[in-house]
Amino acid sequence: MKFTSPATETIFDTSTVVGKATHRVDGPLKVSGRAPYAYERHDVIDGQLVAYPLGATIAKGRILSIDTQHAKAAPGVHTIITTLEYDELPKDERNVASLFGGDKVVHYHQAIAAVVADSFEQARAAANLITVKYDIEQDLDFDLERQWQQRGTVEPVSATGDFAQAFQSAAKTLDREYRTPGHSHAMMEPHSTLAHWDGDALTIWTSNQMIAWNREALAVTLGLEEDNIRVDSPYIGGGFGSKLFLRSDAVLAALASKASGRPVKLALPRPFVMNNTTHRGETIQRIRIGTDAQGHITAIAHTAMSPTQPGGQGEQATDQTRQFYAGANRLIEHHPVEMFLPESNAMRAPGEASGLMALEIAMDEMAEVLDMDPVAFRALNDTQVDPENPKRTFSDRNFTRCLSEGARAFGWHDRPQTPASRRDGNWLIGMGMAGAYRGSPVLTSGARVRLQANGTVIVETDMTDIGTGSYTIIAQTAAEVMGLPVSAIDVRLGDSNFPRSAGSGGQFGAPSSTAGVYAACVKLREMIAQKLQMPEAELSFSDGAVHSAGEPQLIGTFATDAELVAEDKIEFGKFRSDDHIVSTFGAHFVELRVHALTGEIRLNRMLAVCDSGRILNPITARSQVIGGMVMGVGAAMMEEMAVDRTQGFFANHDLAGYEVPVHMDIPSQEVIFLDTLDPVATPMKAKGIGELGLCGVAAAVANAAYNATGVRLRDYPVTLEKLFPGLPKV
Amino acid sequence: MSPSDVSTAPPSDTDIPCSSVQLTVNGTAQTLTVDNRTTLLDALREGLHLTGTKKGCDHGQCGACTVTVNGRRINSCLSLAVMHDGDDVTTIEGVGTPDALDPMQAAFVEHDGFQCGYCTPGQICSAKAVLEEIRQNVPSHVTKNLMETIPISETEIRERMSGNICRCGAYANILAAITQVAEGSA
Missing domain, CATH: 3.30.365.10 (Aldehyde oxidase/xanthine dehydrogenase, molybdopterin binding domain)
Known part of the structure; x- marks a missing residue:
């Protein structure tokens, strides 16, 4: 059809x-x-062995030797594969960093070996007996801040009208910088694969979001015919973008199975996931907004920088700013910076999630400069056409309805007009909101x-x-x-x-x-x-x-x-794309409290209003949205991949060090779906919703924290030690 | 139900210290020969093929491996199988089956208290134990008055469930499911 x-x-x-x-x-x-999830397929084949991976302990350099003598002699070990025994495996176009093979290391915890044994305990113990010698490349820069301060000019992603002139002549202006740290998908099921060969035919039972991409990538990386590969992934314990691509679990399991002549299963150990796989890259962003006296945006510029492995794009945080708000004069710039951190790649709402964390604080700040209500300021700058090309229209855009219905349902009129003006005992109360925008490809x-x-x-x-x-x-x-x-x-x-x-x-x-x-x-x-x-x-x-x-x-x-x-x-x-922009829209509202003596932040309630075309199933769609809101709370209040700026790796690489929201962090959540239909979207007039729920949430929390305390933070996550110095005098 | 003999993996070398452990799992007596390093979690998943109990982190940080041992919930990844000789273990498989769901399992389906499903068995095992802990007046961090009967409140449930991470973010729905069961059986 x-x-x-x-x-x-x-x-x-x-x-x-x-x-x-x-x-x-x-x-x-x-x-x-x-x-049944990937590591649990006792039902599909007998004689399974277990593999345990070994990761590089340097960010960049060459491996001089891998000594497996003691590991090979350890109890239960069948075989060991090392990266030195293979040429660098060809990369599928969707992989940025190499997955295995050769002596080059380009990021910490890059897979360099796997031990195959009768049991998990045996494989893990033997892996600890391997010794590796490196030639470490020195003087690498892992400091995005320094790169930002030294940045030169780039060719704009897009330029419309004359931003510089319009910004200079604007009645009111804002020029601010924002910082978002790297985020880890931290899905509950680690990447896992069971691999089995029948002659030249490979079957993998794995945990992957994109079956066809996975098969294509396996064919490229292992040099197989696609017809000789079967990929099976009926249940997936979360992905959020982390399982879009072929990853080392499948490559190691396949090679280990080939080498041992037996079915082999491998799960990435949790402390391995954050540096071996992909993540959402950190960003530094500058946003400039100019308006006329009434608050109409006349000039808007968004410049962002993000680290990437060579050949990648980094986090494209400027994406939504091209189309979200009106304004005749526009400038979009993106600086990808080559850095040998683990691969930054897609995580839920890639681009928009980080970009809206900045843009939607900027909109809050601009509204304050104009002495306007943040809801009214956004509504005033709605657009029904592509601001870069007014001949393209939004297929169905009901952003202003999201704003007005959300404001009414949430009781926005009751918002403290002045920051740090409402108190309940020792708690400062604040309300914040943000717009949400995400394309619907x-x-x-x-x-x-x-x-x-x-x-x-x-x-x-x-x-x-x-x-x-x-x-x-x-x-x-x-x-x-x-x-x-x-x-x-x-x-x-x-x-x-x-x-x-x-x-x-x-x-x-x-x-x-x-x-x-x-x-x-x-x-x-x-x-x-x-x-x-x-x-x-x-x-x-x-x-x-x-x-x-x-x-x-x-x-x-x-x-x-x-x-x-x-x-x-x-x-x-x-x-669909020539004549229209098909996107989804939303508005997030948050009420929270900040402890006046400690700066502790607790959420009171959250509301999302979503414009996503036909809602196919209100139960599962609502779950997608509240789940996105939870991830947004994480981005706002706790999630941060801590970069070791000298050694070049993420130091907090488990679920104790990398904190995500737990039950106690999440308050009452409400979701309103607008009863819209988008005939341009699909024959069913439906659009995506799974990422919209995340977009803008973190900024709504940050704006609420500002409303509660009067402390404006532009450096995520919003945590008590950052709020504390600026809290009102007790 | 008949006892069975299972070993996690036939030791290929006599150097591996192994032990025999007797467990009652979901009402069935089991005798296992385990590598002494085997966690209770891996004994269940790899030895008994009871894969409903999940391995999310293997470090006691996520709660996906929650089971009850002698009536108390534990992270099964944080204790070795050899420490449980003679113990009575209940896993998600012992809570209910697809055709005969426990009320807590049915409430999770009704309130959509999960998405990917990977943390779900642990959430459910924890949820059942949480209600029991409150009924037994075991205090938590948020219990205000230790001298009074602890109420089953949203705050008590949220606090006590906070060792079970759900990255899909189904917390609000999980709370609704647990609350329904608590009210139904009050």
Whole structure:
């Protein structure tokens, strides 16, 4: 199915399943511990060995030798693979840093060996017996601050009008710098893979968001034919971008399995995850805003810097500023800085998450300069067209509704007008808000649907469910189109033997994959129509039956002789991006309290208002949003990858040192979905939501902390020792 | 239920110090031969193939490995299997099955108290134990008055559940699930 023009009236406009609250179909398996994750596949093959990885203990240099003599002699050890035994493995285009092979080290905890043994305990003990000698490269710079102070000029990402002139002549201006630290995905399940070879054919049971990308990357890196690789990943214990790409767990498991002639499984130890895998890069950002006397933005510039391995982009924190707010004169600059820290790459809402942490404080500050309400200032600068190219329109943008409905629902009128003016005992009370913006990209996505004689439908697609609810919304989609209950749909995901899908990332998964399932189901309906020798349009599908002019026929009767199989994919036309910007919008509101004597910050309540087109399932969509809000609280208040600026690695590399929000940190959360439809987005008029919930949250918290205390912090995370010196005198 | 004999991995070398451990797991007597370094978590996952108990960090930092031992919740990654000879262990598999969910499991489904599902078994094992701890008047960091019966409040539940990290951020829904069970069985 090709989606080449905006959707008109569809069956989803009168839906009975899609859009209705539906509990997760995989819920009973997950709450009873029966959903199998990658490291737990005792069921798929006998004779599994265990591998344990070894990481480099330098940031950059060459490995002179790896002595495995004692490790090889250790009890239970079958074999050891070391990076020196391989040429540097070719990198897939989506990997920035090398994963294995050769003597070059380009980041701390780069994988350099793996020990294969009968048991985990044996492999781990033997790995500790390996000694490595390095030629360490000296005088490397891991200091982004210094790079920022010494930065030169770059070619702008985009320039519209004459920013410099407009900023100089603006009635009111703001010019501020903001700093966001690196963030770790810190998903609960570490990267894990079980690998098995049958001759030249490799199967991996793994934990990966993008099955087709993973298979392509394995083919490149291991020099295999894609047809000889099977990737299976039905359950994934969180990803947030960390499992978008081929990572060392799969490479090491595959090579170790080849070397030992046995199936081998490997999980990255938790202290290995943060330096071996990817992270959201730290940023330094400068934002300049100029307005007229009434508060209309006339000039806006966003300059950002972020570290990256050679060949990467770093965190592109300026992305949203190109399109979020109006203003005729604009300048966007991005300075990627080569640095041999572990690879910075996509983490949930890459670009926007960090960028809005800065931009939405800047908007708060600008509103204060103008003596305007922050909600009103944002609403005044809404735009329905691309500010860089007014010929492109937003397909469906209801940002001002998010602002006004959020302000009303939250009781924004009750906000303390003056910072540090409200007190409840020893607690200073503050309210803050922020706008949210995140693009809604789509990717080609396919599915196969198999009608069974018993009237059920099996859906097969390599789409993944990383906690997002894919199993459920795909079942709802197939149920809606085929006129069946959700219980009659058997959804099978994450297997490269199934049709290629969008996969999970960039909040493109839900809108793309459901559209792909819709396309396959329409094809199945057409096949049934052919059997009836009637036009598909004259049939209706409901209550498990096919209704035409004559008697209704149970749908299973069309598969009595053999199952009826249809396969199709959704392909999105260029009109979507040529003529429009398809994005999602939101507004976040936060009330918090800061202890007047200690600076301790506690959240009282949070609200998100989201404009994301059709909400496919309000239960799972709400969970995505509150989960994003929790991650935003982490970014606001605690998350920070601490860089050792001399040795070049992240020092706090476990879940004790890298703190994420826990139960006690999270207050009452409310989510409001605007009942919008976006016909340009997909045939189902749906957009992504999984990343929108995170966008802007941290700034809303920071703005609330300012409102409570009068202390304006521009250096995340917002912590008590930073607030403390500026707290009002007791 | 019949006892069974399982070993985590056949020692390939007599140098490996191993021990025999008798456990009752989800009501079934088990005799295991374990490498002395094997955690209770790995004995369950690798030895008994009870993989519902998850390994998130292996350092007692995330709570995904929470099980109850003799009625008390512990991080099973932080104790060795050999320390549990004679102990009674309950894992998520012993709490309920997909066709016969425990009320706490059903409440997690009803309130969408999870997303990726990886921390979920630990959250559920912890949640059941938390309600029991409050009923037994075991105080927590947020208990205001040690001389009175501790109320089952949102703050008590949040505090006591804070050893179980959910990176998907389902905390508000988990709280709703636990609260429903607490109220239903009060």
